[in-house]
Amino acid sequence: MREFELLRHIYRSNDRLDVAVRIPPGDDMGMIRFGGGDILAAVDQLVGGRHVNLETTSLELVGRKAITRSLSDIAAMAARPLCTLVAATLPPDFGEERAQELFESMRRTCERFECPLIGGDLAFHADPSHPLVCSVTVLAVPGHVPPILRSGAKPGDTLYVTGQLGGTMLEDGSGHHLTFDPRITEALMLTEMLGDRLHAMIDLSDGLGRDADHIAEASGVKIVIDAARLPRRGNASWEDAVRDGEDYELCFAATGSVPTEVRGVPITPVGEVLPGDADELPARLCVRDGDTLREAGEFGWQHEA
Ligand SMILES: [Mg+2]
Secondary structure (H helix, E strand, O other): OOHHHHHHHHHHOOOOOOOOEEEOEOEOOEEEEEOOEEEEEEEEEEEEOOOEOOOOOOHHHHHHHHHHHHHHHHHHOOEEEEEEEEEEEEOOOOOHHHHHHHHHHHHHHHHHOOOOEEEEEEEEOOOOOOOOEEEEEEEEEEOOOOOOOHHHOOOOOEEEEEOOEOOOOOOOOOOHHHHOOOOHHHHHHHHHHHHHHEEEEEEOOOOHHHHHHHHHHHHOEEEEEEHHHOOEOOOOOHHHHHHOOOOOOEEEEEOOOOOOEEOOEEEEEEEEEEEOOOOOOOOOEEEEEOOEEEEHHHHOOOOOO
16 A cells, blocks of 8 residues: 555544544645644654665755755645654664754754744664654644645636756755755745635645646546646656656646746646546546647656655
8 A cells, every 4th residue: 555545544534533623634734723723734754765865965955855845835735834843763873963963954944944943852773774764743824814725726727836847856966856945935925916816735745747636636626737838847858747756846726817936936837627527538637748638647656766
């Protein structure tokens, strides 16, 4: 069972959630009503050898990525960062000095993106083959509008992405997946500019194919991506742009006029939202390649770093 099926299976037994749970599992963050306000929360882990190559990546960038990939989920909800908690398990030979360097990078990254590190735990594993694992919990509060969910896309909407897609995992130790800035401010500005015309949003961590499919599934719609319009990074092909993960850009569905950039970050229309019963489409998520409609699933889209 893969990650998504496994989680879905677990959440299915979750059918009697307290009314205080405002956003249940299945979005980029959950949300709970607390003390008259709402708090969003998400947890994610950075695993050495999977999300980063420790041999080619500085501890500075390892720590940075551990935090920024969680902050990207705050951006996906158009929420405001509140605070961060980190629990790390390190291999026994990692060394205290390097552990300190790693935590200092995480602390600095939290500070830079105004999501202060307010607590953490560090343990050295006894088994030398244990990988580095940083478990990062972020809390956030809604911006000036309620959080933007995955489930709000409507037929007739256009699908947009920020920035460029594909080719982020090229292993030269300086890839975009290590140095990206989470689109927190851009997401908040989009809610201001578009108001209730911004219907659904997700951050691109698993690749446009998979993540846009999450919007389609949650919203009960079909989505067609136009291969020719995909903004590609460097030498990435359109297949790479659909398949590669770790872009950490925003993908959103909106109606009406949408600006071509926000804070200098380009916004590109890449597809259209159709009714869930649009029978002319062979799958929930398709890519239009010239005259051919292809099921995006055929490119494979589970990322393995
Ligand atoms: Mg996400």
